[in-house]
Amino acid sequence: MTAPRRLHVAFVLDLFEGVKTGGVISAQRFVRALRERHEVTVVAGGPTRDGVVGLPRFTVPPFGKVMREMGFVFGWPRRAALEPVLRRADVVHVQFPFWLGVRAARIAREVGTPVVAASHLQPENMFYNVGIRSPWLADRTWRLFISTLYGKADHVVAPTEFGLAELRRNGLTVPADVVSNGIPPQFHPGPAARSPAHEGLFVVLVVSRLAREKRIDVVIEAVRQARCADRIQLVVLGSGPEEAALRRAGATLPNPAELRLVEPDEVPGAMRAADLLVHASEIEMEGMAVLEALGTGLPALVADSPLSAAARLAVSVDFRFATGDAADLARRLDGLVERPERLAAARTASLAAAEGLRLDASVAKLEAIYLRVARPARGAKREPGPDHGADRHG
Numbered sequence: 158m159t160a161p162r163r164l165h166v167a168f169v170l171d172l173f174e175g176v177k178t179g180g181v182i183s184a185q186r187f188v189r190a191l192r193e194r195h196e197v198t199v200v201a202g203g204p205t206r207d208g209v210v211g212l213p214r215f216t217v218p219p220f221g222k223v224m225r226e227m228g229f230v231f232g233w234p235r236r237a238a239l240e241p242v243l244r245r246a247d248v249v250h251v252q253f254p255f256w257l258g259v260r261a262a263r264i265a266r267e268v269g270t271p272v273v274a275a276s277h278l279q280p281e282n283m284f285y286n287v288g289i290r291s292p293w294l295a296d297r298t299w300r301l302f303i304s305t306l307y308g309k310a311d312h313v314v315a316p317t318e319f320g321l322a323e324l325r326r327n328g329l330t331v332p333a334d335v336v337s338n339g340i341p342p343q344f345h346p347g348p349a350a351r352s353p354a355h356e357g358l359f360v361v362l363v364v365s366r367l368a369r370e371k372r373i374d375v376v377i378e379a380v381r382q383a384r385c386a387d388r389i390q391l392v393v394l395g396s397g398p399e400e401a402a403l404r405r406a407g408a409t410l411p412n413p414a415e416l417r418l419v420e421p422d423e424v425p426g427a428m429r430a431a432d433l434l435v436h437a438s439e440i441e442m443e444g445m446a447v448l449e450a451l452g453t454g455l456p457a458l459v460a461d462s463p464l465s466a467a468a469r470l471a472v473s474v475d476f477r478f479a480t481g482d483a484a485d486l487a488r489r490l491d492g493l494v495e496r497p498e499r500l501a502a503a504r505t506a507s508l509a510a511a512e513g514l515r516l517d518a519s520v521a522k523l524e525a526i527y528l529r530v531a532r533p534a535r536g537a538k539r540e541p542g543p544d545h546g547a548d549r550h551g
Contacts, residue, residue: 161524164531165196167242167270169261170252171232173201173209178229178366179445180277182421183316183338184252190520195527198242200261202232210238212257234260244268247531251310252277254302262306271530273523274310275336276302276320281440281464285370299327307331311530314523316443319466336523338443339516343422344452346508349429358390358412359494362431362455364424364446365438367397367416372437372460372481374399377406377414379435379486385494387411394419394427428453432500433493439480441465451511456503458489472506475499 168191170184191197198210205211213233234257243249249265251258251274262272280298284291307313307324313333315321321335351360361380365371373393380391391407391414400416407414419427428434434450434457441447444467450457451470461468461477471477479485493500 161194162528162531162534163195164247164527165198165245166191166527167198167200167246167249167261167265168252169200169239169249169258171202171255171257172214172229173199174203179338179443180252180275181229182445183277186339186341186516187520187523190516191524194524198246200232200239200242202230202257210242212238231255232257236260236264239264240268243270246270247534248273248527250275250527251306254278254306259305262309266309270532271311272309273312273314273526273530274307276307276313276315276324277442279323279440279442279464282370285368285440296327299323303328312526314526317466317469319469320442334522334526336526337514337519338445338448339519340448340452340511340514341516343425344428344449345425346452346454346504347429349426351430355390355430359385359388359433360390360392360431361490362427362434363391363393363395363436364427364434364449365393365395365436367393367395367399367403369399370438370440371397371399372439373403374406375437375460375481375483375486376435377403377410378483379490380410380414382483382487383490383494384487385491388494389490391415392427392431393417394424424449425453428455431455433458433490435486435490436460436467437480437486438462438467439464441467443467444470447471448511448514451507451514454504454508454511456493456500456507458486458493470510472503472510476503 168188172181188197200210202212202214212235214230215233216230239261243265249270249272251262265272280295307329310331313331314336316338318335321333363373363376380386380389390412393414393416396418404416428450434455436444436447436457436459439462447457447459447467447470458476459468459471460480462480468477478489
């Protein structure tokens with residue numbers, strides 16, 4: 158069997174390090190894996206270093222403070238830095254539909270390099286954090302993303318069928334596939350040392366940015382309302398603009414909530430040491446924390462939001478709760494604390510669900526898309542396949 162062609166991939170995104178957003182973490186994982194078989198040059202806001210072409214960074218008034226608190230700023234699309242990388246690449250991957258990604262895709266088209274564009278966020282991710290709830294504005298923004306980036310790409314990837322359906326609903330017609338963010342190998346089942354302070358308690362874990370749309374306030378209130386509140390220890394891992402308010406609210410629980418920021422390599426152990434993950438977010442293109450919990454066998458209780466794909470990862474309807482409904486979540490927490498056999502069954506189901514969602518499978522699928530759309534190798538001609546230009550669904 159002939160080894161796959163070694164490609165040069167230009168991977169363009171606003172930030173590549175120093176932030177905890179799902180789209181950036183996903184990019185880091187894919188780049189690391191792709192570099193085992195391909196040359197990958199990252200173009201991102203921040204300093205230039207080995208394998209990364211740096212660009213100036215900026216925020217947009219009046220949202221600069223919120224952007225910095227969220228840990229996300231934009232990369233300035235400097236053509237002098239972008240064009241040489243995009244011209245040399247066999248394929249360009251654009252991670253976000255912002256100015257940098259749109260300009261990079263336009264330059265790539267000018268120099269004849271195919272573009273794969275990824276959809277990792279919904280307009281509501283941006284608007285909810287500045288207090289805007291407008292379906293009309295969200296739909297208009299989806300159409301802007303499609304008219305400026307996704308609709309002009311050679312191929313589009315979304316992490317879930319839900320995400321792909323949102324693109325189609327708003328007018329996407331180009332070839333597209335589902336490529337999950339995937340579960341990295343470090344998220345596996347196994348023993349974990351539990352803190353002595355947690356012995357005898359039911360540990361509820363939240364792994365999330367501390368942002369409005371993540372609805373961690375609902376989790377805190379649900380623990381407060383639970384009959385078994387004095388038996389529950391809430392542990393929240395993350396940072397963000399809501400941290401101070403969540404600390405104040407969490408401190409009033411029978412067992413004060415623990416909020417802390419941990420390094421990524423500490424998360425798998427925290428999941429293995431917990432009894433349950435609660436994911437209350439209203440807006441998720443996939444739900445990486447829920448994916449990772451599946452990989453460790455940690456059952457996840459997930460908000461059943463119409464704007465979230467995460468609920469589709471729940472192992473059964475019993476592990477979903479009404480979005481924003483602390484009373485419903487409290488009832489479900491009580492049921493799991495009082496009936497631990499339901500958790501044991503959910504652990505088995507979680508591990509079974511994880512097997513089809515491992516990162517290596519997602520990398521292989523993305524790699525196949527790159528090879529399909531890439532600029533022909535030097536001296537070779539592109540041979541259109543039977544489905545060339547057809548609409549493809551993953």
